[in-house]
Amino acid sequence: MRIDVLMFEGVAEVDALATYAVFANAKRRGVGVDPRLVTADGATTVKGCYGTTFSELEPWSPETAGVLAVSGGWIEEEIARGVIPAQLAAAKQTAGPGMILAGIDSGAILLGAAGLIAGRPATTHRPGYDLLRAYAEVIDARVVDDGDLVTCGSGWFAGVDLACWLLERELNATSEVVALEQWIGRDRQGTVWRR
Template sequence: MVETTAEIVLFDGFDELDAIGPYEVLENGARAGASVEARLVTLEETALVTASHDLRVEPDGTVGEPDLLLVPGGGWTTANEGVRAAVEDGVLPDAVAERAADGATVASVCTGAMVLAEAGLLEGRPATSHQVAVDDLEDYVETVVDARVVDDDDVLTAGGVTAGIDLALWLLEREFGAEIASAVETEMEHERRGDVAR
């Protein structure tokens, strides 16, 4: 069986739970039998990345050619930090657009949707984000959906922070079956909220 590579791209100021929640879900999915490898990556080689609540993370390497690329949020409402800085810099949105053009499924958690928007991936699509970014997101999408997770085939978005756990559980279910997703949900003592909007 071919292993699915899932990369979560980190940047200074990312929200910890946006990235680590999905990472743990995917890692638990692998232990439950899903053929998936989750990696925490950055655009450029670096020893540590500092998240929004000062957690310091040692990445596994740099972004490669993943089957799934997940972009966390964090820092949209603060100038020169997190997602806001990444969008204004333009390098991360360009890298995300490039991976999407190469066939990767792209997902975002929370305000990471603004990176996908800047990358041009949300035009004409339904999407969701954290409530603090909804007004800005409306300028980029067909419809802002009030949902924890929006699945538009090769582009998925999730609402704020803990919705990333629901997103990753949905990805396990979609790609590897309800049994594996249910096993992970039970192990993590997490109850998904609401239906996935498709």
């Protein structure tokens, strides 16, 4: 399963990289995932919200990605520009219902601005609940699973919990996730909310 982790100017480094690292570690353990750090506009370099430069990024592939993970970051600027929300809407239309949208922290709000989660249950970083309410039914949970929409919030490492949940749910990789938790020295937090 190809997993595209979206990078953009002002992306939150921890959101993107912690999530990516879980999938990359799972791949090293033989789980059938292929994580990529991607951009929607073909840019090969972006700068994160804390000034980290990421290079050698590749274009996303909505046609082949099983998961599109949208990181948080300086999202209010992106919503005002409107470019990334439009790109997300187009990507989901191209991919169809088979692609899972994963909102990492405030990335869920970008999905909302794209019109992709209207009225659906979702979560985000707690300070962003009011922003998310404009687009979704806010659920105060670590991970919210609504089928082809999975969101997480409440802290820098929520993306780790989201990634572990997707590995378990989609690929039945429970033993690999347990080994991964032991490797990184951190157990998952919170309960996965499901309808």
